[in-house]
Amino acid sequence: MAEESPSIEDIIDRRYEDLLRFVRYRIRDTAEARDIAQEAFLRLLRRNREELIDRPEAYLFRIAANLAYEHRLRNRRQVSDGAKWIDEATDDSRSPETRVEDQERLKRVDEAFSKLPPLPRAALLLQRRDGLTYDEIAEQLGTTKHMVKKHLTRAMAQCRAALLEDDE
Numbered sequence: 633m634a635e636e637s638p639s640i641e642d643i644i645d646r647r648y649e650d651l652l653r654f655v656r657y658r659i660r661d662t663a664e665a666r667d668i669a670q671e672a673f674l675r676l677l678r679r680n681r682e683e684l685i686d687r688p689e690a691y692l693f694r695i696a697a698n699l700a701y702e703h704r705l706r707n708r709r710q711v712s713d714g715a716k717w718i719d720e721a722t723d724d725s726r727s728p729e730t731r732v733e734d735q736e737r738l739k740r741v742d743e744a745f746s747k748l749p750p751l752p753r754a755a756l757l758l759q760r761r762d763g764l765t766y767d768e769i770a771e772q773l774g775t776t777k778h779m780v781k782k783h784l785t786r787a788m789a790q791c792r793a794a795l796l797e798d799d800e
Contacts, residue, residue: 640677651696658700660765672696744794752787755780
């Protein structure tokens with residue numbers, strides 16, 4: 633006698649918390665993990681209507697793993713977009729005036745960054761350069777998520793103030 637596959641509703645009831653932990657472990661953001669888990673269930677529901685799936689729970693976790701991976705890639709791209717400005721500042725094809733302005737601005741950012749206290753500077757580097765989440769930064773720096781937010785706010789405010797000060 634063949635074993636009957638569980639319904640999608642049964643899988644949702646039984647595996648929601650497991651799936652949420654699975655995704656949260658991968659992206660370290662509870663709110664985003666909930667969204668990804670919900671999207672994974674929706675995709676499973678849509679797929680289940682179209683074709684028969686042998687192991688729906690395994691398929692569900694594969695969907696969630698792929699969504700978490702895509703989320704991490706998007707976040708890394710956002711961090712690298714900030715680095716794109718630096719690349720543009722050193723681009724030889726831009727007008728000499730624009731390059732000089734960009735180089736001066738880059739110098740001001742570098743000076744402001746070097747004046748930051750060690751923890752705000754480290755938090756900013758870990759977030760912008762390495763693409764780490766608040767939780768990951770807190771773990772790296774041996775502090776709390778709340779303090780990471782404070783360090784990042786302070787670092788950004790000081791860098792912004794240095795740029796505005798020189799633009800006036």
